[in-house]
Amino acid sequence: MHAPPxxxxxxxxxxxxxxxxxxxxAVAIALSLSIGARSIxxxxxxxxxxxxxxTADAVVITSQRLPRTLLGLxxxxxxxxxxxxxxxxTRNPLAEPGLFGVNAGAGxxxxxxxxxxxxxxxxxxxxxxxIGAALASFLVFFLGLGHLRGGALVMLAxxxxxxxxxxxxxxxxxxxLDRQSLDVMRFWEVGSLAGRDTSYVPLLAVLIVTGAVxxxxxxxxxxxxxxxxxxxxxxxxxxxxxxxxxxxxITLLAGAATAACGPVLFVGLVAPHAARLISGHDYRWxxxxxxxIGAALLLIADTIGRVIxxxxxxxxxxxxxxxxxxxxxxxxxxxxxxxx
Amino acid sequence: MSTETRTxxxxxxxxxxxxxxxxxxxxxxxxxxxxxxxxxMTTGALAISPGRVxxxxxxxxxxxENLVIIDRRLSRLLAGSLIGFxxxxxxxxxxxxxxxxxATPDILGVSAGAGTFAVLAxxxxxxxxxxxxVSTTVALVPVAILGGLIxxxxxxxxxxRGGFDGYRLVLVGLGINALALALTxxxxxxxxxxxxxxxxxxxxxxxGGVRMGDVxxxxxxxxxxxxxCLRLAGGLxxxxxxxxxxxxLGVSAGxxxxxxxxxxxxxxxxxTAAAGPIxxxxxxxxxxxxxxxxxxxxxxxxxxxxxxxLLVGADFLAARLPLELPVxxxxxxxxxPVLLYLMTRHLRRTSV
Numbered sequence: 001m002h003a004p005p006x007x008x009x010x011x012x013x014x015x016x017x018x019x020x021x022x023x024x025x026a027v028a029i030a031l032s033l034s035i036g037a038r039s040i041x042x043x044x045x046x047x048x049x050x051x052x053x054x055t056a057d058a059v060v061i062t063s064q065r066l067p068r069t070l071l072g073l074x075x076x077x078x079x080x081x082x083x084x085x086x087x088x089x090t091r092n093p094l095a096e097p098g099l100f101g102v103n104a105g106a107g108x109x110x111x112x113x114x115x116x117x118x119x120x121x122x123x124x125x126x127x128x129x130x131i132g133a134a135l136a137s138f139l140v141f142f143l144g145l146g147h148l149r150g151g152a153l154v155m156l157a158x159x160x161x162x163x164x165x166x167x168x169x170x171x172x173x174x175x176x177l178d179r180q181s182l183d184v185m186r187f188w189e190v191g192s193l194a195g196r197d198t199s200y201v202p203l204l205a206v207l208i209v210t211g212a213v214x215x216x217x218x219x220x221x222x223x224x225x226x227x228x229x230x231x232x233x234x235x236x237x238x239x240x241x242x243x244x245x246x247x248x249x250i251t252l253l254a255g256a257a258t259a260a261c262g263p264v265l266f267v268g269l270v271a272p273h274a275a276r277l278i279s280g281h282d283y284r285w286x287x288x289x290x291x292x293i294g295a296a297l298l299l300i301a302d303t304i305g306r307v308i309x310x311x312x313x314x315x316x317x318x319x320x321x322x323x324x325x326x327x328x329x330x331x332x333x334x335x336x337x338x339x340x
Numbered sequence: 341m342s343t344e345t346r347t348x349x350x351x352x353x354x355x356x357x358x359x360x361x362x363x364x365x366x367x368x369x370x371x372x373x374x375x376x377x378x379x380x381m382t383t384g385a386l387a388i389s390p391g392r393v394x395x396x397x398x399x400x401x402x403x404x405e406n407l408v409i410i411d412r413r414l415s416r417l418l419a420g421s422l423i424g425f426x427x428x429x430x431x432x433x434x435x436x437x438x439x440x441x442x443a444t445p446d447i448l449g450v451s452a453g454a455g456t457f458a459v460l461a462x463x464x465x466x467x468x469x470x471x472x473x474v475s476t477t478v479a480l481v482p483v484a485i486l487g488g489l490i491x492x493x494x495x496x497x498x499x500x501r502g503g504f505d506g507y508r509l510v511l512v513g514l515g516i517n518a519l520a521l522a523l524t525x526x527x528x529x530x531x532x533x534x535x536x537x538x539x540x541x542x543x544x545x546x547x548g549g550v551r552m553g554d555v556x557x558x559x560x561x562x563x564x565x566x567x568x569c570l571r572l573a574g575g576l577x578x579x580x581x582x583x584x585x586x587x588x589l590g591v592s593a594g595x596x597x598x599x600x601x602x603x604x605x606x607x608x609x610x611x612t613a614a615a616g617p618i619x620x621x622x623x624x625x626x627x628x629x630x631x632x633x634x635x636x637x638x639x640x641x642x643x644x645x646x647x648x649x650l651l652v653g654a655d656f657l658a659a660r661l662p663l664e665l666p667v668x669x670x671x672x673x674x675x676x677p678v679l680l681y682l683m684t685r686h687l688r689r690t691s692v
Contacts, residue, residue: 094511154507158442159683161514165619166676169669172544177663265518309529321522328515329498332508 014285017278021292025073028296028303032069033061036306037313067198071260072299072316074201075193076267078208078257080294081215082250083268084275084287088222089141089246092153093331096268097137097254100160103263104167105136106255111171122200126207126259133255136163137247154332168263191264191317193302204256211252212291218245219283226281264317266324267294273327297323362642365633369645373421376652381413384659411552419550419614420655420667421648422558424621426611428647429565430604431622432629432638436576437597438509441638441682444623445608448513450491451545451617452520454609457487459524459542463531481557481613488609491516492601521617545618545668547655554614561610562644568603569640572596580637618668620675621647621654627678650674 033045040057048058049066079097086095086102097103109132113119119128143156221242224232229239254268271294275286298316301323305314348357356362381393386408388396395401396409431444445451461468461483465476472479495516499509521543528539541549575596579586583593608622625647626638633642654670 099514154511155683158510158514159680162676162679162683165672166680169544169619169672169676173665173669173673176540176665176669177661309526312529314526314529318522318525321518322526325515325519325522328518329512332511332515333498333501 014279014282018285018289018292021278021289021296025292025296025299028299029069029073032072032299032303033065035303036065037310067201068193068302069299070201071204072193072302073295074204074208075257075260075264076271076295076298077291078211078253078260078294079264079267079298080271080275081212081287081291082253082257083294084272084283084290085215085218085222085246085250085253086137086140086268087272088219088283088286089225089243090156091226092156093273094153094157094269094328095140096266096272097133097250097258098263098265098268099157099164099328100136100140101163101167102133102136102140102250102254103258103265104164104171105132106130106258107263108132108167108171109135110259111174115174115177122203126200126203126256129259130207130251130255133258134247134251137250137254139163141243141247164263191262191320192315193261193298194313194315200260204260207252207256211249211256212288214245214249215253215287215291216284218242218249219285219287221245222283222287226283261298262315262317264298264320266320266327267298269331270294270324270327271297273331361634366642366645369632369642369649373645373649373652376649376656377417377421380417380652380656380659381409384408384413415552415555416547416550416655417652418552419554419558420547420652422555422562423547423550423611423615423618424625424648424651425562425644426558426565426607426647427618427621427651428625428629429569429640429644430607430611431624431647432626432640432643433569433576433600433604433607434622435626435638436580436640437600438504439580440509441627442510442623442679443513444626445488445492445604446617446619446622447510447517447679448495449515449517449520450488450495450513450605451608451612451619451622452517452524453491453494454484454488454612455542455617456520456524456527457490458484458613459527459531460487463527481610484613485606485609488605488612489602491520492605540666541616543616544666544672545612545616546666547615547651547658548664548666550614558610558614561607565603565607565644566641568599572600572603573640576600576640577637616668618651619672620679621651621671624671624675624678625650627682 030042030045034040034042038057038060040061044055044057045061048061082102083096086097086100087093089095106129109128110125113124113128119125140156140160143159221232221237224235224237225239225242227235232242233239257264272286272290274293275289279285279289298320301319302316305316305319308314350356378390382388382390386404388405388409392401392405393409396405397414401409427446431446434444434448435441458480461476461479468476468479468483472482495509495512496504498516499505499512501508524542525539528542538549540546575586575591578589578591579593579596581589586596587593611618626640626643628650629635629643629646630638632646633639635642651667651671654674655667658665658667658670
């Protein structure tokens with residue numbers, strides 16, 4: 001018989017796993033910076049980042065790849081953490097901002113803002129995305145917090161995807177009616193890191209970092225909420241505060257990430273499940289680990305999209321669907337749909 | 341004709357009783373469809389008077405009128421009605437054999453899968469020609485049907501786990517749908533697509549690209565479908581009572597289900613080859629038909645009629661917006677709320 005793992009060794013293991021994931025993310029960042037239409041050796045990348053090179057390659061790195069990688073890093077981190085929060089709160093293994101319509105809500109709000117009211121400032125666009133995400137995540141909580149079992153868990157996913165389909169149809173409708181913006185939105189709609197306005201990055205970074213802090217803090221309450229609301233209350237957790245904090249975190253993360261790269265599906269589904277395989281159900285660790293995995297996943301998907309369709313490129317949203325759909329099917333094929 | 345309850349007709353195994361509601365609903369649907377045809381024929385970018393429409397159809401039109409009425413509007417209406425019929429009937433067949441309103445080919449991703457194979461054939465014309473020995477335009481429909489059948493096989497295999505569970509099937513279908521659409525987008529980036537509208541057609545479905553040539557293979561398919569549905573009607577009706585009761589009534593459940601499934605997949609694949617994966621018509625039409633015709637389950641042929649009406653109506657709307665939208669967007673916007681309504685009603689019933 002093994003002795004049950006004591007607190008310290010478990011913490012050490014979790015910290016070790018997190019470090020490994022951080023290294024994985026660093027590799028993904030390096031790949032994202034050096035691979036593309038034109039492969040650039042890592043040494044040149046490092047020189048360019050230090051500012052000590054002024055070749056054409058260095059200009060490519062600093063003006064194009066760096067902002068794109070940064071955007072992917074932020075968006076992936078945000079989608080992964082938002083997925084972990086949604087799975088933790090709804091205890092639904094299929095919960096994720098993409099499948100449940102939060103991203104589509106943000107995307108629809110952006111389309112309305114941009115094409116119906118003609119707003120194109122970063123603050124306007126990001127504000128719209130946040131409002132759309134907030135409304136959608138509130139709806140998900142409202143529908144998803146009953147004591148759902150088996151079929152109803154799946155129903156919620158189907159409802160979410162239908163809402164997503166409806167909203168993205170409306171978005172395409174609005175966009176197609178405005179011919180000039182068609183080309184920009186056509187790529188944004190399926191999720192892409194290419195050609196994004198870099199002036200968004202600072203504001204997005206602030207929002208996503210805030211959201212990440214909220215999410216990690218919320219992870220502590222999710223652990224207690226997992227024992228049931230009554231037990232959590234007796235442990236001194238304020239249920240309302242925890243849920244509201246969860247909605248705020250999901251809104252900031254999913255809204256800002258959607259504003260960054262469009263309504264990408266499946267990152268928020270795959271990342272928390274991968275993290276759960278590595279380190280179990282402890283949401284104090286699961287939330288940040290899902291963020292690291294999400295960021296690495298999105299960056300690798302983006303890099304793959306740049307390579308396999310050259311000379312053109314495949315939008316990251318499409319690569320994520322090809323990677324993520326089999327995961328969705330695998331989860332579905334488990335013996336029973338169990339609430340998390 | 342001795343009593344009112346026994347009026348009707350029968351030819352061999354096929355027959356029907358005279359029901360007033362069915363007759364009225366059929367008449368209303370046909371009249372509405374004719375009205376949509378009339379509206380579409382006479383209005384649009386170029387308004388043409390009814391008299392001129394009749395004259396053109398009977399062979400007395402000017403060059404412009406011939407172009408607009410025959411080449412554009414008539415072919416689009418004919419193809420649209422036939423495609424709508426295919427979608428509606430195929431949805432009714434799958435809803436009947438699965439006894440699940442959500443299990444339709446468009447929601448499960450069968451049409452998206454058929455579309456992926458069709459695009460594959462289009463993107464790789466030389467490979468298609470070498471493998472099949474015919475040109476891509478000829479191969480498109482068979483390839484789409486093959487794609488639909490393969491996709492269905494994959495969905496059924498992945499959804500099987502000691503039996504079919506409706507929810508699992510739907511979720512597997514959602515995954516397959518996302519996968520197929522992503523693969524289609526990928527294939528389209530590899531293709532030299534001159535216009536974005538072609539891409540839109542293969543991703544959301546549009547009647548913008550249909551030609552008279554599509555009617556040539558759509559029409560026989562619809563005739564075949566009508567015959568198969570008439571042949572299967574009795575068996576499907578018995579299976580609606582449950583597999584066991586159906587078999588006790590002398591229906592071969594496996595054969596009826598297989599026949600209906602293959603017909604449904606072939607129909608939806610042909611429709612997809614012509615217009616791309618149009619969403620929600622196969623799902624909504626049978627549900628509307630069931631309520632309109634007052635039947636116990638989704639009626640295959642009536643659903644086809646309603647499907648034609650829905651698609652022609654949606655296309656009428658889509659083509660007359662300030663800038664033309666692909667019809668698939670309009671059907672999604674109209675169909676998604678119906679799905680949401682059915683789902684939430686079900687959710688309320690099962691969760692409390």
